Amino acid sequence: MGRSPCCDKIGLKKGPWTSEEDEKLLAYIEEHGHGSWRALPSKAGLQRCGKSCRLRWTNYLRPDIKRGKFSLQEEQTIIQLHALLGNRNINARSVLSSQACFLGLCRWSAIATHLPRRTDNEIKNCWNTHLKKRLAKMGIDPVTHKATNGALIGTADIKSAKAAASLSHMAQWESARLEAEGRLAQESKMRTSASTQTSLHPQPMNPSASAASPCLDVLHAWQGAEIDLESPTSTLTFTGSNSGMLPIQVTTSLGISKSNSTMWQQTCDELEGEESEWKFLSKQQLQGLEGKERGEDIIGSEQPWFTGMVGVGAGFTDMLLDGSSVHGTSECWGESSNGHAEHSNQVSGDGESKTYWSGILGMVNSELPSQPPPLL
DNA sequence: AATGAAACCAACCGCCTAGAG
DNA sequence: GCTCTAGGCGGTTGGTTTCAT
Numbered sequence: 481m482g483r484s485p486c487c488d489k490i491g492l493k494k495g496p497w498t499s500e501e502d503e504k505l506l507a508y509i510e511e512h513g514h515g516s517w518r519a520l521p522s523k524a525g526l527q528r529c530g531k532s533c534r535l536r537w538t539n540y541l542r543p544d545i546k547r548g549k550f551s552l553q554e555e556q557t558i559i560q561l562h563a564l565l566g567n568r569n570i571n572a573r574s575v576l577s578s579q580a581c582f583l584g585l586c587r588w589s590a591i592a593t594h595l596p597r598r599t600d601n602e603i604k605n606c607w608n609t610h611l612k613k614r615l616a617k618m619g620i621d622p623v624t625h626k627a628t629n630g631a632l633i634g635t636a637d638i639k640s641a642k643a644a645a646s647l648s649h650m651a652q653w654e655s656a657r658l659e660a661e662g663r664l665a666q667e668s669k670m671r672t673s674a675s676t677q678t679s680l681h682p683q684p685m686n687p688s689a690s691a692a693s694p695c696l697d698v699l700h701a702w703q704g705a706e707i708d709l710e711s712p713t714s715t716l717t718f719t720g721s722n723s724g725m726l727p728i729q730v731t732t733s734l735g736i737s738k739s740n741s742t743m744w745q746q747t748c749d750e751l752e753g754e755e756s757e758w759k760f761l762s763k764q765q766l767q768g769l770e771g772k773e774r775g776e777d778i779i780g781s782e783q784p785w786f787t788g789m790v791g792v793g794a795g796f797t798d799m800l801l802d803g804s805s806v807h808g809t810s811e812c813w814g815e816s817s818n819g820h821a822e823h824s825n826q827v828s829g830d831g832e833s834k835t836y837w838s839g840i841l842g843m844v845n846s847e848l849p850s851q852p853p854p855l856l
Numbered sequence: 857a858a859t860g861a862a863a864c865c866a867a868c869c870g871c872c873t874a875g876a877g
Numbered sequence: 878g879c880t881c882t883a884g885g886c887g888g889t890t891g892g893t894t895t896c897a898t
Binding site: 495496516517518530531534538588589600601604608 | 882883884885886887888889892
Binding site: 495532 | 865867
């Protein structure tokens with residue numbers, strides 16, 4: 481009947497690990513691998529429960545962990561992926577449980593798969609201590625990535641249109657999100673299984689491994705192209721004729737050009753003064769979107785179906801980046817001695833791809849399996 | 857130099873799912 | 878099919894460090 485208990489939790493040490501304990505754990509895993517975490521502590525001569533050992537190993541002792549401050553690019557990736565993967569609140573849980581959780585994925589771990597050598601715990605801490613606060617400070621709901629007080633939105637009508645558009649496309653967004661998450665999870669699991677071999681003999685970050693995450697190409701481009709990261713200027717430059725077009729997306733524009741980037745001040749007051757930009761889709765395009773909501777293939781289309789997601793514009797992430805540590809952009813991905821610059825160059829010619837959700841779409845598209853998303 | 861506030865981060869806790877029996 | 882546990886995850890806590898006054 482079942483397995484025996486993990487640990488009796490009696491006489492087991494808790495709290496900070498000592499260097500002696502670290503050495504014991506490290507030495508044991510290097511020699512034997514972790515195998516069963518439950519059995520490990522006694523074998524390694526540790527007065528800890530297996531769970532504690534596992535955490536210590538995965539979050540601290542693993543030799544392939546990169547420590548230290550997060551680079552600008554890493555932060556940007558976290559923000560974007562957080563927006564993509566969403567928050568795991570109760571509703572999200574209920575929605576995701578049957579599919580996403582079935583696939584064994586969770587948000588931080590999924591994000592961690594795209595931040596080489598960073599642990600989910602570290603990413604989580606970064607989010608909670610830095611990024612979330614910056615969002616909140618700017619009046620952006622860190623859960624939904626939307627403006628919390630409408631300060632960024634021009635008029636009530638616009639807000640209404642936004643809300644309607646948002647709702648009308650939420651379902652397909654959710655589908656695509658699940659797809660992306662599923663892909664991430666598969667990737668994560670593959671890495672996990674592979675890591676049983678590599679964990680004992682970690683290899684330096686392989687540039688090709690970085691390149692093997694095509695979903696980040698857009699992020700790279702966004703980072704590496706002509707955007708001045710010190711100048712959180714909206715990159716959305718869509719200015720089509722309004723004739724016969726329906727506005728369905730609002731993205732924030734800070735209205736700050738690169739030339740006046742030095743004027744950039746990260747305050748909510750400034751944000752309130754910003755205007756919103758609209759994207760316009762033709763009625764035909766909207767009909768296409770509606771069709772997609774009925775389960776038609778939404779992937780592979782060049783239409784920005786995701787534009788129904790509102791409130792998250794190119795400006796948001798840029799705003800977050802706040803001009804701090806802007807010179808550290810090469811720290812993370814740049815560790816791959818090649819590849820990064822190439823990625824940037826490949827996509828930098830496409831201005832549209834530099835928008836926030838274009839980036840995410842790029843991720844989704846590149847991550848999605850060939851199968852259409854399951855209907856919710 | 858002392859003190860309080862804020863930031864940081866390692867570790868714990870509780871929950872969930874897969875899988876063994 | 879059911880029970881029970883191990884492993885894994887996200888949320889949260891609390892100790893430590895850094896910064897501001």
